Amino acid sequence: MITCEEASSLLSDRFDVPLSPMKLLLLRSHLMMCRKCAAIAQQLQSLRKIFLGLETASSHDEISMPVETKKRIQQALREQ
């Protein structure tokens, strides 16, 4: 059996690297017995899906660079 902490770490790892069959088995059996970790697994999955969709939508973001900064950069370009 693995602890909740070990399971949490594997829940993150599985997005990034292939897990060994043994680790996968340990993780799956933990998730079958631990409702809390199973819920975390679902949250992490949902959040990852949402974040992955963010880059394409980033041009709708509302922040702008301050006008003074733009002027400062233009000034710096002239001084080069």
Added chain:
Amino acid sequence: MSDQTKNDNPESSELKNNPEQELSQWVDEHGDLLYRFARCRVNSHELAEDLVQITFISALKDWSRFRGESSAKTWLLSILRHKIIDHYRKKKPESLEDFPDGGEALTQAATEPTEMIQDAESVRLNPEEILEHEELRKTLRECLDKLPEKYRQIFVMRDIENESTEIICEKLGISVSNFSVMMYRARFQLKDCFIKNGFPSLN
């Protein structure tokens, strides 16, 4: 919106003779986009502004390498990306002490996963619906700001830009196990932060 539409300037061949003038125009056209890009990746607006300025100065020095094959926006973003990576490479590794609370909340979150999921059953996020939600970006920015810079950089590269683990480790010069620990901490802290910001109630 200008930075979305004016990617290629039909007069660029003419303006290529006057790079300062052209770049100055690009500051107006693409400055906001570059700033936003940098702002998501570093935790201070001053640093984001500096990185954008460094990008433009670099673009001026490397002007002969811009061939107009890619759009101005793509070219500038690729320079900025490298500048951000350089910035992180120069920085010393961060530790738990870099967290505002000395890492207390994070350590607790990492060792007591049950603390984080009081509302676990109600968290069923629907990506399409939430993407449209204005709060998402605000929350993401707030939560990202609470992460140490190195974690933020890795998180953005992996979970927002979908860069491969291998490439991130190579670019940042870190081991896979180092990467794994930082991603784990970043993801759990962000998740915790989203839940605290009321995202469980979205559904």
